[in-house]
Amino acid sequence: MELYDIIVSNNHDEQSATHIHHLAKSFIENYLECRGILPEISNSSVTPYMHVLAYHVPFQLLRHANLKKFSLQWLEKSNDLIKQIHMQHRLTVNNV
Numbered sequence: 001m002e003l004y005d006i007i008v009s010n011n012h013d014e015q016s017a018t019h020i021h022h023l024a025k026s027f028i029e030n031y032l033e034c035r036g037i038l039p040e041i042s043n044s045s046v047t048p049y050m051h052v053l054a055y056h057v058p059f060q061l062l063r064h065a066n067l068k069k070f071s072l073q074w075l076e077k078s079n080d081l082i083k084q085i086h087m088q089h090r091l092t093v094n095n096v
Contacts, residue, residue: 003027007057010065017058024054 003023006016028050035041057067064070 007061007067012061012065014062017062020058020061021054024050024057028054 003020006020006023028046031041031050032043032046060070061067
């Protein structure tokens with residue numbers, strides 16, 4: 001929760017960026033320590049999102065103050081609408 005709270009705050013400086021980087025790296029390291037408990041966890045299960053969180057987010061916050069510019073929520077919403085239209089079209093075509 002601490003990592004999230006720091007990221008969503010609008011108060012970022014070099015120290016907070018470094019702190020976010022260390023917290024995110026620690027999260028990945030803790031995740032990988034679960035390899036002995038959960039066999040599906042491996043180095044290859046570290047996602048690109050985890051990498052971005054640890055190595056890119058902290059320093060983009062310094063440049064852009066927040067991550068709103070990087071949100072893809074609009075794209076997800078558009079995708080949902082396109083799926084709805086496609087399904088409606090398929091139902092119409094199949095019922096003719």
